[in-house]
Structures are given as structure tokens and as C-alpha cells.
Amino acid sequence: MPWVTRGLADGVVTTRYPARPDGYGSGFRAAVVVNGTLPAGRSDAVVGLCPTDAIRVAREVPVVDPDRCVLCGRCVEALPEVFSFSPALETAHRSRPLEANSDGPLASTRTALATRTRALRRSIYVRHVDAGSDGSEEWEVAALTGPIYDVQRLGVYFTASPRHADLLLVTGAGSVAMAEPLRRTYDAMPAPKVVVAVGTDAATGGPLRASYAGTVGVTELIPVDVVVPGSPPSPFSILHGILLAVGLLDPASTSARVRP
Amino acid sequence: MSDVATHALSRDEFASTVTARVAQGGRLAHLYALAHAGGFALHAIVVGPEGPLDLATLLSGPPYVVAALTPQVPAADWYERYLHDLYGLEARGHPDLDPLVLPRSNATGPPRPPHPATLHPIPPDTTPLPALVRGEGIFTIPYGPVRSGVFESVEYVIETTGEDIPRVQTRIHYKHRALEAAFDGRSAPDGLVLAEHVEGVASMAHAVAYAGALEALAEVEPPPVAQATRLVHAELERVVNHLDSTLRHTEAAGQAVAHARLAVTKERVQRLRAALCGSRFSRGVVVLGGVSAVPPVDDETFRELARLEIACRDDLRRLLDTPSFLDRLRGTGVLPESVVRAHGALGPLARGSGVDDDARVMRPYGPYREIAVVPSVQRGADALARQVVRTEELLHSFSLVRTGLEVVQSASSDALVTPLPPKLSGHSLGWAExxxxxxxxxxxxxxxxxxxxxxxxxxxVNLALFTAAFPRDITTDFAFIEASFGLSVAGAAL
Known part of the structure; x- marks a missing residue:
């Protein structure tokens, strides 16, 4: 079969997300959730359990910080009655603290960008920079331009030049050697601009700790607006982060709907 | 995997023994330093027909001075630069001790062995590299670290007259994450989580190699179901990585339909992996001594596997029959067998140049001791030969996955883990292909x-060979050569 007919053979494979929910969400683990309190008298049960110190305990109730969790599952295995994996496609959230955003609060940045992109029929140009990733986040970001996620259908385009970019996707643990190239890329982007940190590594360094190479996340290198936790986050979560950042999704809504 | 005995040697014996072993056909597989009272021990692992040999010499100092291995053993090149950066090891006679994983100017001093300065970031240095090739019309193209497209950060300093590329310098320090320091003092299970993040696209292989070292130390064997589960995930990881390399070839060659179809197949393989373990990158599958869970296998798993195999076979065969694709790969990025052997290159890169080394076959570990793997070897030594090797391996991997799934489905015992003793001590080696x-x-x-x-x-190991692939090629071949190497910068920069 020649390539041209081969290309038509499978019909449309593209997801309908975000206009409609996608059924793939139950296919993998996207977060660890807490289902109860620690067993009585065992408030020390989580001490040393989490390799990335993502679990904090307040009065026998554990709390999992998604920005630190690398989904290794050690807590789920040790205390299945307390912790469990939750599947989800929409895991992105606003960066904390909001004051860290040099352009003012996230909402105003988002409104400003949304106003401008509306004039551009809502098309958004995205520049990606790797600041010390383990290599897997790049695969998930690159998948967005493939036939299944096809973000071009939503007016989201990847661009080579930061001067054309509205949104900066940053992956990686924030290696100190990438601080300057990352800052130059950010500075070259026109305002208003938003930054999405992709992955637990970008949020907090993930399994890495402070060292001579930096690596405690990119939030100290650049003002981050939206964080997409996950190790790595799925393409759906990354897309959710992009749409959230540019105001195409209502941040208060939990359902996957494009704001009218 | 083995608990390798270390042969302690004097400084002179060390250099002469490593050189002699490599001259006899051994491959320098590792050169590393371990902190020691009053200095550090320099270790070399040489893999010969009888298996790996660990040679070591004690260095007290500073200064730490040894005779460079690189002039006799080209494979030592990047190791000696790495050790120069991190430990201040001065390899006398090394042709170019330019910093590899640290900035070019580092006033802080070597950060290893660990000392308080290890915690302070070493300031970056953004001054350009000096050009080494001189002549009329030669200029330098700094390509990276932020490149057009979604790539890992790396800088190629291309010295060129416009078309020919006499020299490429590869700068990987942008992604250096101090990984060997990150393992210091962690518990053995925490180390496994770190190992999965060393090279994220090959998490499974890294987890198997790391767990294998500790399992060898404890002299335990994972149960058969665990071995089969590891086999399934390791081979699916191979399928998807080989697809990724092919995808980048098709993108560079402008094969839009092939690119789109292979991208769909790649995504479906990732989804199959997630269906079998919950992670699209097989994270959390391996635990020390076994696996965390048995993959949920039913008839639909086998059907999806068969559909993916057919999709890969049809598209990849068609691709290897498409002249406008083949023309870009044939004769591109030639790496003669002698160069590949001298540098101790690995994987599809080496097998495309006639070196039949595959750890699954030559040094079988875990599941591969029971299951025969047919290695793919080509003699073309170009990007096309590497593509053919990857295509054959990828198709073979499907049958290995099926074998693994059948073992999992028919398993009589449900033991997933052979527990390791909690207080392990000792020195060990683990590997995986x-x-x-x-x-x-x-x-x-x-x-x-x-x-x-x-x-x-x-x-x-393989990225060090990148510059050697260019003498006969021009700038438009760059994307093909990079794709045919099929590497992850994260794993190189450590």
C-alpha cells in the first residue's frame, strides 16, 4: 500500500479533549490520594517512607504534596488503606506562592494573555526549554504535536523562536548550567507571557536534592505560573496545564470544558 | 550480574594492566572513583570474554596525578574528563581535558569526594568554546543548548566551512544533575527511585541494572514471575525507544505519513505499558528482589500486542523500501568497526558496525538466562545499518514480550519478590541491555x-563518538546522525 492511502487507513485517531472527556484517564496513575488517617498509634508509619519527602502528617492525617510526589508507590504498597493511586487527566494547578510571579497575580496575567490571544483567534505559541530533565518529559511534550493529541487543532503551536512565544514550557530539575539559557529565553519572549513547569522535577527537583548542580526545580530560576506535577506528567496533563495557563479552561471548573 | 572481586594494583600496574587487557580484546566498560581515607580509589572495569574484571589503584592527595589511559585506550576519553571535573584527577597525557560536565571556569574546585562545597551551586559560565579547527573560511555554529523543537538540552559546537563538518564538540554540562552525589547515603530502595530517573526513557533498564547489583550482593534471584514481568517491560521499552529513533529519522526525511503513523504506534505502546503497570515509562515495576505487581494479562493484551506488531512490521518494512527515505540514511554517519571497537561503543550503534555485543546474549542476566535472544548485527556502519538493526530488534522484542506475558499468565506461584537482607554490605556490579x-x-x-x-x-559512552561520525557528512546530515545515535543526553550528562 503506498504511503498516501496508508495515511488514510486508520481514520481519525485524535482525542476530542477538552471539548469532551477522554476515556483514557483510567489507564495510568496520575496522583497519590489520601483515603484516611494513619492507624491509631502509628503516626510514625510514614517516617522515612517517601523517598522525596512528599508526605507531611498533621494530627494523624497525612497530606501528599503532588509537586514532590514521583508516584513511586512506596506509600501505597506500605499503607494501602491510607494511600492509593488516582487516575486523572487534569492534574495541573496554579503555582504557589502566587506572589512569586513578577508579572503580578496569575489571574491578571492569564486575563491579559487571554485578551490578546482572543484577538489572535486564540492561537498560542509555545516554546519548550529543558532545564535538566531525565528525558521522559520531552517525549510527553513532543507527543502533543502527534496525531493523537494534535494540539494544533486547539490553536496551540510550538515555535522555534522565543520572540514568537506566548508560553514557556519548562521541563527538568533546574540544573544551574541551564539557568542562564532559560532566563535568556524568558527575557526574549514578549509580554504578557506565562510559564508552565512540566513535571515533578521542574516543580521541586523530584528525587534530587540541592547540590553543586542546583536541581531543586525551576521555580527559583524563573517565575512559574502553572505547575503540572507528574513523573513525567501525561500529555493530557501537560495540555491541561497549557489551557489553564492561557485561560482557555475555567480554573474553578473540574470538568474538561472549554470556556465559552 | 556478579559480586566482582577487585584487583588492587599500584598506579603503574593499573595503567599497564588496563592497557594490556584492552589490547587483548577487552572493552573498557567503566572508569570511576570511590572515596577512600585520604583520597580515592580509581577503578576500571574491563569486560572480556570471561566477564567483567574490576581493577583498582589507590590515590592519595591532592594532587591526584595518573598517566592518562586515553592515548592507548580511546574509550577512556570522557571518563578521564569526567573524573578531572569532579575529582580533580589529572590524567597526564590526555589530549583534551576540557570540562565535560562542569562549567569551563570553576573557581569552587572539584566537588567530589563529597565536602561542604558540594551543596553550593557552581556558577555557570556562558563564554563560548574556543574553535580548534583553523583554515580559510572556517566558522563555528553553536547549536544549542536551546534548539528549535522539543529536545533535551545539549550544545553542539559545529566547526564548518558551510557544508563539510571537520569537527563537532559536544557540550553536555547543561544537563549535569550531580547524580552520583545524589545516591550518597540513600537507602537501597530510595536508590532505585533515583536510578529510574537517571535516564528517563530507559527507566526499566536502569532499574534492572541497579536492582541486579544489589541482588547479586545478596545472592538472591527474583522469582520466575518477576523475571518474566521484567522481560515484558524491558522489551516494550526497547520497542518504544527504537520507534522514537525511527520517528526522528522520518521527521528529518520529511516522511510525513510514516511519521504520523509511527507516532500513533508509539503512543499506543506507551498506553500498553501503562495498562500493564500504571506508568507509561514502566516506573515502579522493579523492586529489589522482584517486581511490585503482576501485569494484568488477558486476551485483549495479546490482541493489542499483535496489532502493534503488525503496525510496526508493515510500516517499518515499507519505510525500508522507500527510496526517498533510504537515500538520506545510506552512507550517512559512517562509523568504521575499528573506531567503534576502540571507543567501546554499545548497543545498536555498535551492532550496526559489525560488533556483535549484546548484554542479553553475551552476559545474560535475569530473564535472559532462560530465554534465547537473537542479536541483530549489520556491517553497513551507517545510519541505515543502525536503522535496520533497530527494526530487527524491535520486531524480535514483540516475540519476547509475548513469551514473557505467557509465563506471567501461566505462572503457578504468585511469589513476586525474593526478599533481600535489610543490612547489606559490599561492592557489586549490575547490568542490563x-x-x-x-x-x-x-x-x-x-x-x-x-x-x-x-x-x-x-x-x-556513545555520545563521545558523535564527532567521529562526521568526516564524510555535511550539515544537512546532522539530524539523521543524531537520530541514528538514538541517545538520551540525561544519561550522558549524569
């Missing part, structure tokens, strides 16, 4: 905690 080539882990444990871990990925 990642899609990029052999991954090697040196693990030194003390009472259940990690005293030292020295991961070495195939990407570190």
Missing part, C-alpha cells in the same frame, strides 16, 4: 545504605 546499549551500575552498600553508586549509561 537498555535500548541504547549496556547500562552498568557499580553499587557499594554499607549496612543497607548506599555508600556509593556509579551509574554508567550507554548514552555516555
Amino acid at each position: 537498555a535500548p541504547q546499549g549496556e547500562v552498568l551500575y557499580v553499587v557499594e552498600a554499607d549496612e543497607g545504605h548506599l555508600r556509593a553508586v556509579r551509574p554508567r549509561s550507554a548514552s555516555f
Whole structure:
């Protein structure tokens, strides 16, 4: 079969997300959730359990910080009655603290960008920079331009030049050697601009700790607006982060709907 | 995997023994340093027909001075630069001790062995590299670290007259994450989580190699179901990595339909992996001594596997029959067998140049001791030969996955883990054949905690050869040569 007919053979494979929910969400683990309190008298049960110190305990109730969790599952295995994996496609959230955003609060940045992109029929140009990733986040970001996620259908385009970019996707643990190239890329982007940190590594360094190479996340290198936790986050979560950042999704809504 | 005995040598004996072993056909597989009272021990692992040999010499100092191995053993090049950066090891006679994983100017001093300065970031240095090739019309193109497209950060300093590329310098320090330091003092299970993040696209191979080192130390074998589960995930990882390399070839060659179709297949393989373990990158599958869970296998699993195999076979065969694709790969990025052997190159890169080394076959570990793997070897030595090797391996991997799934489905015992003793101590070695080539882990444990871990990925070894692939090629071949190497910068920069 020649390539041209081969290309038509499978019909449309593209997801309908975000206009409609996608059924793939139950296919993998996207977060660890807490289902109860620690067993009585065992408030020390989580001490040393989490390799990335993502679990904090307040009065026998554990709390999992998604920005630190690398989904290794050690807590789920040790205390299945307390912790469990939750599947989800929409895991992105606003960066904390909001004051860290040099352009003012996230909402105003988002409104400003949304106003401008509306004039551009809502098309958004995205520049990606790797600041010390383990290599897997790049695969998930690159998948967005493939036939299944096809973000071009939503007016989201990847661009080579930061001067054309509205949104900066940053992956990686924030290696100190990438601080300057990352800052130059950010500075070259026109305002208003938003930054999405992709992955637990970008949020907090993930399994890495402070060292001579930096690596405690990119939030100290650049003002981050939206964080997409996950190790790595799925393409759906990354897309959710992009749409959230540019105001195409209502941040208060939990359902996957494009704001009218 | 083995608990390798270390041969302690004097400084002169060390250099002469390593050189002699390599001259006899051995391959320098690792060169690393372990902190020691008053200095550090320099270790070399040479892999010969009888298996790996660990040679060591004690260095007290500073200054730490040894005779460079690189002039006689080209494979030592990047290791000696790495050790110069991190430990201040001065390899006398090394042709170019330019910093590899640290900035060019480092006033802080070498950060290893660990000392308080290890915690302070070393300031970056953004001054350009000096050009080394001189002549009329020669200029330098700095390509990276931020490149057009979604790539890992790396800088190629291309010295060119416009078309010919006499020299490429590869700067990987942008992604250096201090990984060997990150393992220091962690518990053995925490080390496994780190190993999965050394080279994220080959998490499974890194986890198997790391766990293998500790399992060898404890002299335990994972149960058969665990071995089969590891086989399934390791081979699916190979399929998807080889697809990724092919995808980048098709993108560079403008094969839009092939690119789109293979991208769909790649995504479906990732989804199959997630369906079998919950993670699209097989994270959390391996635990020390076994696996965390048995993959949920039913008839639909086998049907999806068969559909993916057919999709890969049809598209890849068609691709290897498409002249406008083949023309770009044939004769591109030639790496003669002698060069590949001298540099100890690994994986599909070496097998495309006639070197039949595959750890699954030559040094079988875990599941591969029971299951025969047919290695793919080509003699073309160009990007096309590497593509053919990857295509054959990928199709073979499907049958290995099926074998693994059948074992899992018919397993009579449900034991998933052979427990390791909690307070392990000792020095050990583990390996696995990642899609990029052999991954090697040196693990030194003390009472259940990690005293030292020295991961070495195939990407570190093979990326050092990148500059050697260019003498006959021009700038438009660059994307093909990079794709045909199929490496992850994360695994090289450590």
C-alpha cells in the first residue's frame, strides 16, 4: 500500500479533549490520594517512607504534596488503606506562592494573555526549554504535536523562536548550567507571557536534592505560573496545564470544558 | 550480574594492566572513583570474554596525578574528563581535558569526594568554546543548548566551512544533575527511585541494572514471575525507544505519513505499558528482589500486542523500501568497526558496525538466562545499518514480550519478590541491555545504605563518538546522525 492511502487507513485517531472527556484517564496513575488517617498509634508509619519527602502528617492525617510526589508507590504498597493511586487527566494547578510571579497575580496575567490571544483567534505559541530533565518529559511534550493529541487543532503551536512565544514550557530539575539559557529565553519572549513547569522535577527537583548542580526545580530560576506535577506528567496533563495557563479552561471548573 | 572481586594494583600496574587487557580484546566498560581515607580509589572495569574484571589503584592527595589511559585506550576519553571535573584527577597525557560536565571556569574546585562545597551551586559560565579547527573560511555554529523543537538540552559546537563538518564538540554540562552525589547515603530502595530517573526513557533498564547489583550482593534471584514481568517491560521499552529513533529519522526525511503513523504506534505502546503497570515509562515495576505487581494479562493484551506488531512490521518494512527515505540514511554517519571497537561503543550503534555485543546474549542476566535472544548485527556502519538493526530488534522484542506475558499468565506461584537482607554490605556490579546499549551500575552498600553508586549509561559512552561520525557528512546530515545515535543526553550528562 503506498504511503498516501496508508495515511488514510486508520481514520481519525485524535482525542476530542477538552471539548469532551477522554476515556483514557483510567489507564495510568496520575496522583497519590489520601483515603484516611494513619492507624491509631502509628503516626510514625510514614517516617522515612517517601523517598522525596512528599508526605507531611498533621494530627494523624497525612497530606501528599503532588509537586514532590514521583508516584513511586512506596506509600501505597506500605499503607494501602491510607494511600492509593488516582487516575486523572487534569492534574495541573496554579503555582504557589502566587506572589512569586513578577508579572503580578496569575489571574491578571492569564486575563491579559487571554485578551490578546482572543484577538489572535486564540492561537498560542509555545516554546519548550529543558532545564535538566531525565528525558521522559520531552517525549510527553513532543507527543502533543502527534496525531493523537494534535494540539494544533486547539490553536496551540510550538515555535522555534522565543520572540514568537506566548508560553514557556519548562521541563527538568533546574540544573544551574541551564539557568542562564532559560532566563535568556524568558527575557526574549514578549509580554504578557506565562510559564508552565512540566513535571515533578521542574516543580521541586523530584528525587534530587540541592547540590553543586542546583536541581531543586525551576521555580527559583524563573517565575512559574502553572505547575503540572507528574513523573513525567501525561500529555493530557501537560495540555491541561497549557489551557489553564492561557485561560482557555475555567480554573474553578473540574470538568474538561472549554470556556465559552 | 556478579559480586566482582577487585584487583588492587599500584598506579603503574593499573595503567599497564588496563592497557594490556584492552589490547587483548577487552572493552573498557567503566572508569570511576570511590572515596577512600585520604583520597580515592580509581577503578576500571574491563569486560572480556570471561566477564567483567574490576581493577583498582589507590590515590592519595591532592594532587591526584595518573598517566592518562586515553592515548592507548580511546574509550577512556570522557571518563578521564569526567573524573578531572569532579575529582580533580589529572590524567597526564590526555589530549583534551576540557570540562565535560562542569562549567569551563570553576573557581569552587572539584566537588567530589563529597565536602561542604558540594551543596553550593557552581556558577555557570556562558563564554563560548574556543574553535580548534583553523583554515580559510572556517566558522563555528553553536547549536544549542536551546534548539528549535522539543529536545533535551545539549550544545553542539559545529566547526564548518558551510557544508563539510571537520569537527563537532559536544557540550553536555547543561544537563549535569550531580547524580552520583545524589545516591550518597540513600537507602537501597530510595536508590532505585533515583536510578529510574537517571535516564528517563530507559527507566526499566536502569532499574534492572541497579536492582541486579544489589541482588547479586545478596545472592538472591527474583522469582520466575518477576523475571518474566521484567522481560515484558524491558522489551516494550526497547520497542518504544527504537520507534522514537525511527520517528526522528522520518521527521528529518520529511516522511510525513510514516511519521504520523509511527507516532500513533508509539503512543499506543506507551498506553500498553501503562495498562500493564500504571506508568507509561514502566516506573515502579522493579523492586529489589522482584517486581511490585503482576501485569494484568488477558486476551485483549495479546490482541493489542499483535496489532502493534503488525503496525510496526508493515510500516517499518515499507519505510525500508522507500527510496526517498533510504537515500538520506545510506552512507550517512559512517562509523568504521575499528573506531567503534576502540571507543567501546554499545548497543545498536555498535551492532550496526559489525560488533556483535549484546548484554542479553553475551552476559545474560535475569530473564535472559532462560530465554534465547537473537542479536541483530549489520556491517553497513551507517545510519541505515543502525536503522535496520533497530527494526530487527524491535520486531524480535514483540516475540519476547509475548513469551514473557505467557509465563506471567501461566505462572503457578504468585511469589513476586525474593526478599533481600535489610543490612547489606559490599561492592557489586549490575547490568542490563537498555535500548541504547549496556547500562552498568557499580553499587557499594554499607549496612543497607548506599555508600556509593556509579551509574554508567550507554548514552555516555556513545555520545563521545558523535564527532567521529562526521568526516564524510555535511550539515544537512546532522539530524539523521543524531537520530541514528538514538541517545538520551540525561544519561550522558549524569
